[in-house]
Amino acid sequence: MNAINPETALRTMSYAEAIREAMALAMEADPAVVLMGEDIGVYGGAFQVTLDLIERFGPDRVMDTPISELGGAGVAVGAALTGLKPIYEFQFSDFAMLAMEQIVNQAAKLRYMLGGEAAVPVVFRLPSGSGTGAAAQHSQSIEAWFGHVPGLKVLQPSTPEDAKGMLLAALADPDPVMIFEHKLLYKTRGHVPAGRYLTPIGKALVRRTGTDLTIVAGSIMVHRALEAAETLVAEGISAEVIDLRSIRPIDHATILASVRKTGRLMVVYEGVKAFGVGAEISALVAESDAFDYLDAPILRLGAADAPVPYNPDLERAAVPQVDTIAAGARRLFRREV
Template sequence: MSGDRNLTMLQAINEALTQLLEDDERVFIIGEDIGRHGGSFQATVGLQAKFGARRVVDAPISEAGFTGLAVGAALTGLRPIVDLMFADFITLAMDQLVNQAAKYRYMTGGQASVPLVIRAAQGAGQSSAAQHSQLVQAMVANVPGLKLVLPATPHDAKGLLIAAVRDPNPVIVLEPKMAYGRKGHVPEELYEVPLGVANVCRPGDDVTVVATSAMVHPALQAASALAEEGISVEVIDPRTLVPLDADTIVASVSRTGRAVVVDEAPRSYGITGELAATIAEGAFDFLQAPVRRVCAPDVPVPFSPRLEKAVIPGVAEIVNAVRGVLA
């Protein structure tokens, strides 16, 4: 039965890509090693054999080149999905994304649009070192014209990807590679999770914890641990940062009076600062304590497993932050 159907996040993404290619002949995928190899993380396994090399395109090692190709294809009415492998590689295509894709709709007064999706894996935890582990959501979210999606579960990974491909704007989908093997309920049908709608993962009354992407799971673990102490934590996953469902977040904090924001990226000028400001502006009269942030220090991600573990926020840091706002 569909209700008992569990897939890993990678399986959910593969299914979404398969169904999108079947549903819309305008959709094609392009990236490095995505054909016969099935992608670096195996998200595109079997797709080239089923749909052919014209719709699942193995690109040369030139992120700037094939991202630019995809921008042009989107302007002609196609629906390209670019597989950038690691999110770090988005820096190699920033001119195409920032100066081209993000600007066309505005500069043409809505006469042109760029229905382009960029998929990339990001985050630390695999000892992939500084050039394959960084979090890029802040630099993407700072560009007007780009939408930003951060799935945390297999269900959302499929539904948000489908919604992103159907959106008329360029959308960046950053997938937490440490959650690729995590299983969860995924409906078999082609469905959308709307962009800009947060998910209240766990209701609570004492503190609101807003956690993004891979940090949703330690936030839920922290909430369970704190429940044993009689502390009721509400956990919210924004799911998309652009657009951001500020209403759901502000309403929650207005009720609980306390907030902790959690993101795996570095602290300075990052997503936690924006979330904290959104809460302060929207729920100031209800706050009983300053908003606390849990995030990585301002360092490149180390290769050493022990050092890497030290920079990734986890359950203990979230528990301590919640206790801090209650104190």
């Protein structure tokens, strides 16, 4: 009998709760898993993701670090090199810049520099993105920076289900993984399966099938692209929306197969447009046989060439929104109004 388990069917939770559930599951299963970060203990983290975990697992496993991102990330790297599985939370992804040395020079390269004789199974969690009125130093989307670094894996969950499955997959991975969580998604709710499951790293997911246009998006842009796709139905445009999920490694096959089918490509991302995820995906298509299937130029929609502004109207205007995504699609069909 294939009756749906009503408990499972109704199992919804927020993105933040899903991440917390993943951490708790991992900590129960493996005493080597420890959490580190600023104010992740009794405070529960700046976005409450680690709420109550210190009560369950104690301060030895839910470690408040000083405000020392370089040192904290480095301690996590050293601990990962020697038997622990640390999850280090940057309070904001912007603060990872203080720790670039340890992330890029150490974590990413140690296995290679040591000829495969070492592993750094560290997970970095990074609350990311704009839309909170926190201005230029607390609102960036810098995931593409890390896409340029061999040795790292870079993930961007868009749903609670993926947020949990990606964190568990990251912990199961023997190499450093960075997970960019979107601050505006923390309170969004969705179905989350119970127990342990892994969202495969490096696999994009077609969230909406379509025939006329491929929209590749990540994180919160997936939701905006899906909403834009609905508005385009009435105009006779059938958009396929691919949730990129993983920036490094990137899922070439899923993207190329979709472009071959639709003949049009738009890449939507929250990072600054120049030198971003859109450039990589555009080049990927341009260098492949899928280029021959294109019926229109490729379009990139990214953030404005400016720091993220404070004024809410400016902030909204600085990054792709549902209306700008829909307008972008119309341009590809020369239906600009």
